[in-house]
Amino acid sequence: MGAPTAVVVDDVHKHFRLRHTHSLKESLVWLAQRRRLRDEFTALSGVGFEVSQGEAVALLGHNGSGKSTLLKLMAGVMAPDEGRVGVRGRVAGLLEVGAGLHPDLTGRENIFLNAAILGLEEDEIRARFDDIVAFADIGPFLDAQVRFYSSGMFLRLAFAVAVHTDPDVFLVDEILAVGDEPFRRKCLERIRLLSAQGRTLVIVSHDVDLVAGLCSRGIVLAGGRLVHDGAIDEAVTTLRASW
Numbered sequence: 563m564g565a566p567t568a569v570v571v572d573d574v575h576k577h578f579r580l581r582h583t584h585s586l587k588e589s590l591v592w593l594a595q596r597r598r599l600r601d602e603f604t605a606l607s608g609v610g611f612e613v614s615q616g617e618a619v620a621l622l623g624h625n626g627s628g629k630s631t632l633l634k635l636m637a638g639v640m641a642p643d644e645g646r647v648g649v650r651g652r653v654a655g656l657l658e659v660g661a662g663l664h665p666d667l668t669g670r671e672n673i674f675l676n677a678a679i680l681g682l683e684e685d686e687i688r689a690r691f692d693d694i695v696a697f698a699d700i701g702p703f704l705d706a707q708v709r710f711y712s713s714g715m716f717l718r719l720a721f722a723v724a725v726h727t728d729p730d731v732f733l734v735d736e737i738l739a740v741g742d743e744p745f746r747r748k749c750l751e752r753i754r755l756l757s758a759q760g761r762t763l764v765i766v767s768h769d770v771d772l773v774a775g776l777c778s779r780g781i782v783l784a785g786g787r788l789v790h791d792g793a794i795d796e797a798v799t800t801l802r803a804s805w
C-alpha cells in the first residue's frame with residue numbers, strides 16, 4: 563500500500579473580480595461611458611491532483627499562472643469557488659513575506675501569536691522559544707516592533723516560527739528570495755530535514771534548479787490549468803519548452 567494522501571485538490575476553480583474603478587465618482591463616469599465596472603478573472607480552472615504524505619512537490623509556471631493562489635487554497639487562507647481542497651494534519655508555511663506577523667507587536671510577541679495561530683499550545687511555544695530565536699538570529703530586533711524590520715528580518719522570524727511548529731504539510735512560496743545567502747542555505751537545510759522526516763512539501767519557485775534539488779515531482783500550471791504533473795525533470799523540461 564502507498565503512503566496516505568496528505569493533500570487533495572479536486573477539480574478546483576477560483577475566480578477573482580477585477581474592479582476597474584475605486585470611487586463613486588469614477589464608477590459614475592464609467593457607467594456614463596457604458597463601460598464595465600468589473601470583470602471576472604479565472605485564476606484556476608479545473609485543477610486536480612493528490613499529494614501523498616512525505617512527497618516533495620514543486621508548483622511551476624509563468625507569472626500569473628495560479629501557483630500562489632493554489633498554495634493559498636492549500637493553506638486555507640482562501641476557499642475555492644468550485645471543487646475541494648483538503649489537507650491532512652498541521653499546515654504551516656510561508657506564503658508572503660510578513661504574512662501572519664503583526665506590525666505593532668514585537669518579534670518576541672509575534673513568535674507567541676504566530677505559533678499559536680499555527681496550532682501550538684503556550685507551553686509548547688515556551689519550550690521551543692529559544693530555538694526559534696536562535697534560528698531567526700535577528701539580535702536586538704527581537705524586542706523591536708515588527709514594522710521596523712527589513713524584509714529579510716520578516717522572513718527570518720516567520721520562517722523560524724513555521725519550521726518549529728512540527729508541520730505535517732509545509733508550504734513555501736517564492737519568498738526565500740529575500741533572505742541573504744547564509745540564511746537561505748539554513749532554510750534549505752531545514753526544508754530538506756523536514757522532507758527527510760517524512761513531512762510533505764509543496765514549493766512554489768521560479769528558481770528551477772533550486773526546486774529540482776528539493777522536489778521529486780513537478781506540477782506545471784499555465785493560465786490557471788494544470789498542464790503537466792510528473793517527475794521533476796520532465797516538469798522542468800515542459801516548463802522550459804514553454805519559455
Ligand SMILES: Nc1ncnc2c1ncn2[C@@H]1O[C@H](COP(=O)(O)OP(=O)(O)OP(=O)(O)O)[C@@H](O)[C@H]1O
Nearest residue numbers: 578579580605623624625626627628629630631632
Ligand atoms: N486577490 C486577487 N484579486 C484579483 N486577482 C488576483 C488576486 N490574487 C491573484 N489574482 C490574479 O490571479 C492570477 C494568478 O495569480 P497567482 O499569484 O496565483 O499567480 P502565480 O503563478 O503565483 O504568479 P507569480 O509567478 O507572478 O507569483 C494573476 O493574474 C493574479 O493577478
